[in-house]
Amino acid sequence: MAPSIDDPRLLSPQCLSLKPVKTLHQNPWFTVRDRGGFYSVEYNEPQLAVLPVVDRQWVVMVRVRRPLIADSTLELPAGGVIGNESGAEAAKRELAEETGIAIEDLDRFKELKPLSVTPRFPCLVHTFQVNLSGREYDSRGDHDHEVTSVELFSLAEIAKKMVSGEIYLCLPLGVLARFMIEKSERPL
Numbered sequence: 587m588a589p590s591i592d593d594p595r596l597l598s599p600q601c602l603s604l605k606p607v608k609t610l611h612q613n614p615w616f617t618v619r620d621r622g623g624f625y626s627v628e629y630n631e632p633q634l635a636v637l638p639v640v641d642r643q644w645v646v647m648v649r650v651r652r653p654l655i656a657d658s659t660l661e662l663p664a665g666g667v668i669g670n671e672s673g674a675e676a677a678k679r680e681l682a683e684e685t686g687i688a689i690e691d692l693d694r695f696k697e698l699k700p701l702s703v704t705p706r707f708p709c710l711v712h713t714f715q716v717n718l719s720g721r722e723y724d725s726r727g728d729h730d731h732e733v734t735s736v737e738l739f740s741l742a743e744i745a746k747k748m749v750s751g752e753i754y755l756c757l758p759l760g761v762l763a764r765f766m767i768e769k770s771e772r773p774l
Contacts (some may be wrong), residue, residue: 590673590697591712597632599708626708631666634712636677637698637761638663638685640723645744645762647753648684649735658734660747662758667712673697677714685736686726689716701760713761741766 594600604622611618617628638646649658663684667676674695682688689695694717700710729736739747744762747753753762 591700593700593710595708595710596673596700596712597709599626599628601708621708625706627706628708629666631668632673632676632709632712633664633666633703634673634676634680634714635662635664635701635757635761636681636695637713637715637765638681638687638718638723639715639765640718640738641720642717644723644738644740645765646685646687646718646723647737647739647744647758648729648733649737650684651732651734659755660737660753660758661755662761664711664757673712674714677712677716681716682727683730684733686729687718687722688727689718689722698761699764701757701764703756703760711757715765741769 599621601621601624604624606622608620609617610620614630616630619626619628640646647660648663650661652659663680665676665680665683667673671679674692674697677695678689678692695714696716698713698715700712702710723738726736744753745766748759748762753759
């Protein structure tokens with residue numbers, strides 16, 4: 587298995603000098619804090635995204651119901667690390683839950699450089715790429731209820747959707763843009 591990214595910002599806020607720290611709101615998913623006058627939204631578990639690449643030329647995306655922004659958005663499979671899961675274990679689980687694609691071999695999940703969704707989130711997001719075959723995509727099972735569809739796009743289609751604004755959430759934009767730039771500089 588490839589070595590994991592060693593960045594403490596993946597696991598906990600590193601802004602320890604920002605005091606006092608006041609909790610303004612807390613629920614099972616996230617906490618809002620005032621850290622010395624800087625306001626943060628902190629997930630209660632580390633977050634991750636999965637970049638599923640099919641046959642080195644297509645990307646699997648999910649269309650997810652997002653009532654708060656009145657849309658079903660195009661996204662990459664994503665979610666939180668639960669309990670003592672490793673990032674790769676969580677990526678495997680999220681991929682299966684959101685796309686129905688079950689990959690057992692954790693070595694296939696390649697950890698990529700993490701991203702920050704916004705400076706208001708003091709923890710970085712783990713990102714993993716998993717290379718799939720067309721057969722694995724075609725034999726996918728059911729996905730969870732928030733996902734309205736699992737879709738496959740060429741890189742050219744993704745670029746058009748990014749430019750047109752159909753893909754507009756920061757996390758998938760960042761992961762996809764970095765992947766497309768790196769792919770144009772070197773083969774998969």
